[in-house]
Amino acid sequence: MRIKLTSIMVDDQDKALKIYTEVFGFVKKHEIPVGQYRWLTVVSPDGPGDVELSLEPNANPAGRAFQEAMFKQGIPIAAFEVDDIDTEWTRLKGHGVVFVQDPARMGPVSIAVCSDTCGNLVQIYQPAAARSA
Amino acid sequence: MFTSGAFERLCRARDLLRELPDEPLSIRAVAKEVGMSPFHFIRRFQALFGETPHQARIQSRLDRAKQLLALSDRSVTDVCLDVGFTSLGSFSDLFARRVGSCPSAYRRHVRSLMPASGVLPEALTPGCLTLMGAAFATFEKPRDAASSDAGTQEDA
Numbered sequence: 001m002r003i004k005l006t007s008i009m010v011d012d013q014d015k016a017l018k019i020y021t022e023v024f025g026f027v028k029k030h031e032i033p034v035g036q037y038r039w040l041t042v043v044s045p046d047g048p049g050d051v052e053l054s055l056e057p058n059a060n061p062a063g064r065a066f067q068e069a070m071f072k073q074g075i076p077i078a079a080f081e082v083d084d085i086d087t088e089w090t091r092l093k094g095h096g097v098v099f100v101q102d103p104a105r106m107g108p109v110s111i112a113v114c115s116d117t118c119g120n121l122v123q124i125y126q127p128a129a130a131r132s133a
Numbered sequence: 134m135f136t137s138g139a140f141e142r143l144c145r146a147r148d149l150l151r152e153l154p155d156e157p158l159s160i161r162a163v164a165k166e167v168g169m170s171p172f173h174f175i176r177r178f179q180a181l182f183g184e185t186p187h188q189a190r191i192q193s194r195l196d197r198a199k200q201l202l203a204l205s206d207r208s209v210t211d212v213c214l215d216v217g218f219t220s221l222g223s224f225s226d227l228f229a230r231r232v233g234s235c236p237s238a239y240r241r242h243v244r245s246l247m248p249a250s251g252v253l254p255e256a257l258t259p260g261c262l263t264l265m266g267a268a269f270a271t272f273e274k275p276r277d278a279a280s281s282d283a284g285t286q287e288d289a
Contacts, residue, residue, distance in 0.1 A: 007261035015183055032268035035256050036233075039268030054265070060258035061200070072144045074137070098180045102134045117183025 005041075007054035008078050009067045010118035013040050016055040019117060023095045024080070026053070053078075058119060067119050074100060076113050076123035085110045085126035092124075135181070142167040143181050146174065150186055151193040153217050160186045194218065195231055202240040204251055209236045 010016035017040060020026050026042035029052055037059070041052040058064045070077055082088040085103045089112050093099070100121060101113040108128035116122050135143075146167045149158060158166065163186060164174035178186050194216040201212045210221055213236075218224035229235045234242065246254035255263055 005261075005265075011183070019183075030268070032271065034259065034264050034267040034271075037259050037264060039264040054261045056261040056264065057259060060260065061253075063258075063260075074140065096180060098177075099134045100137070100140050115181050115183075117181070119182075 003051060005052050005054060006078075007056040008116075008118075008120060008122075009058035009063050010055045010116075010120070011058055012118065013038055013055055013057055016040075016116070016118045017042075020053070020055060023092065023097060024116075055118075064119075071119060071121055074113075074121065076121040078120065079111075079123040079125055082124050082126055085112060085124060088112075088124055135177070139169075139177065140181070142169070143178055146178060146186065147182065147189060150190040153215075157190075157217060190217075191227070195228060198224075198228060198236065199232065199239065199243075199257075202236055203243040203247070203253060203257070209240075212236065 017028065017031075020042050021028060025045065027045050027048070028041075029043045029048075030039055030041045032039040037057045040055045042055065043052050044050055058067055067077070089099065089103050092114060097114045097117075099112055099114045101111070103110050103112040103126075109125050111123050111125040113121050113123050146163050149163050149166060160175070161171050164171045167174065169177065175185055178189070182189060184192065197216045198212050201207055201215060202209070205212075207215060209225075213221050213224040216224075218227075225235050228239070232239055243254065243257065246256055248254060259267075
C-alpha cells in the first residue's frame, strides 16, 4: 500500500492550475475533462514520481463550508516541503503571494503560511535536516 | 505579512459581501466597516482571495442562485431578487455568461440529473475520487468493450 495521491479543494480550477504551476512551481500531470470540471493534478518537478496533488473543485457546499471554516481559523490545509524557506518566501512574495505568517522556527522546523488565493492557507516548511545540510 | 487583525478583518469583509440585507453595503462601505481605505481594501482582498470584492459578491450571488434553482421551487424572478439582483434581464445575462445556460435551462438540466428531489447530483458536487474515476473511465472504455467482446465469444 502506498500514498500517491492527495487533494486540495480550489474555488476555480483554471486559477488554481495557474497558481500551482506558475507561482508555486509544480508541473501539471493530469488534465482530463469530466463534465464541467476536470481531473486535474500536479506534481513536484523535484519528485515527478512523488505524491500527486489533485486540484479538486470546491463545488460541494459541505466541502466549501469546511474549507472556509479552516481558512477563517487560520489553519493551513496543506504543507509543502522546501529546501530553503527564506529563498522560497522571497520568491513567492515576488509573485504577489501574501503570507499570514512569515518564516518562523517551530522547534526543529521552520514554517511560513500563505494564501493560495483559491480558498486555502498553505504552509511551506523547511525540515531540520535541510537547515543543517 | 498580513497581521492576524488584517486577516480577520478581510475574512469578515468577505462575509459582509455575501450577506443579503435589504440595502447591501457598497464596496466602499465594506472597506470602511473593516477599517481600510477602499484602495487598500480592494488590493489586499484580491491578494488574499484571488478575486476582487465585487467579483466575490457576484460569485456568491450566482452560487446561491444555482442552489435555489436546483433545490427550491422559487420562480426565476424570485431567485433573482432573493440573491440580491434587482433586474431580471441583467441577472439572466450574467448567469448565462458565467454558467453557460440561462437560469431556467440550468434548472431543467440540474433537475434531470437529480437522483432524488432535494439531492444535488454528483455531477455538480464532484469529489476528487469521483472525478478520477470518471476521468480514467474514459480511457478504459475501449478495453472494457474489447474484454466484454472476448467474454461474449467465450460464452459462445
